[in-house]
Amino acid sequence: MQEIISLSDIRKNYYLGKEPVPVLKGIELSILKNEYVALMGPSGSGKSTLMNILGCLDSPTSGSYILNGKNVSGMQDDELAKVRNEEIGFVFQQFNLLPRLTAWENVAVPLIYAGVGKKERTERAHEMLKQVGLGERAHHKPNEMSGGQCQRVAIARALINTPSLILADEPTGNLDSKTSIEIMELFGSIQAAGNTVILVTHEEDIAEHAKRIVRIKDGVVERDERTADRVLKTQ
Ligand code: ADP
Ligand code: MG
Secondary structure (H helix, E strand, O other): OOEEEEEEEEEEEEEEOOEEEEEEEEEEEEEEOOOEEEEEOOOOOOHHHHHHHHOOOOOOOEEEEEEOOEEHHHOOHHHHHHHHHHHEEEEOOOOOOOOOOOHHHHHHHHHHHOOOOHHHHHHHHHHHHHHOOOHHHOOOOHHHOOHHHHHHHHHHHHHOOOOOEEEEEOOOOOOOHHHHHHHHHHHHHHHHOOOEEEEEOOOHHHHOOOOEEEEEEOOEEEEEEEOOOOOOOOO
16 A cells, blocks of 8 residues: 655654754654544644644744655745645634535635535535435524534534645544544545545544554554454434
């Protein structure tokens, strides 16, 4: 299998005044195309920092990040933004939906930036909502939907541009455990359809739904293990 991500000696410092505070201290990680990975670690261990670097939302202080064969760690902001828009779908804990827009309009937002015409945007957004099991909710606004439904809309929005990498930072952090499992199964079916998925969770039984668990501690990868192969339930 081909590598999608290769991280070598990734370091990230934040600054307290002039004092550097190291958060990532030499992350080594290789992820293959079509993996489903859960990233775990104590609160404050740098999971979001690492996800933001993977998602080209932030740059490392040093180290190399190769994504799909391209060295993104050396890129300027505008090049980085292009990679982010074309290759990455990001899902957040708080869903980050636009409250005034309906479900399908939220899903279609990235297509506006990609210059896709209105008719095609409408069709593709409705189709994507069906794929995440929300065909019936296309015309509802976020405040007319449950947390799990809002997260499905956010996942549909992340998928709409057919990115090569789906990143989700604590996507189940605001959901009850039954809904969390449904969302993990949805990510499982997204992976089964050929995508690469990396998500953060701090719950062990949630992480078990992924195929590989990478644990970060003290700024480095502490453990990296594949979970037993399981038959994933598709929806
Ligand atoms: P996690 O997601 O694992 O909880 P984070 O990556 O959010 O951890 O944060 C790691 C550490 O870096 C924490 O100590 C946090 O306070 C600090 N940190 C995160 N973002 C910033 C920032 N923008 N400026 C300064 N410190 C930060
Ligand atoms: Mg975090």
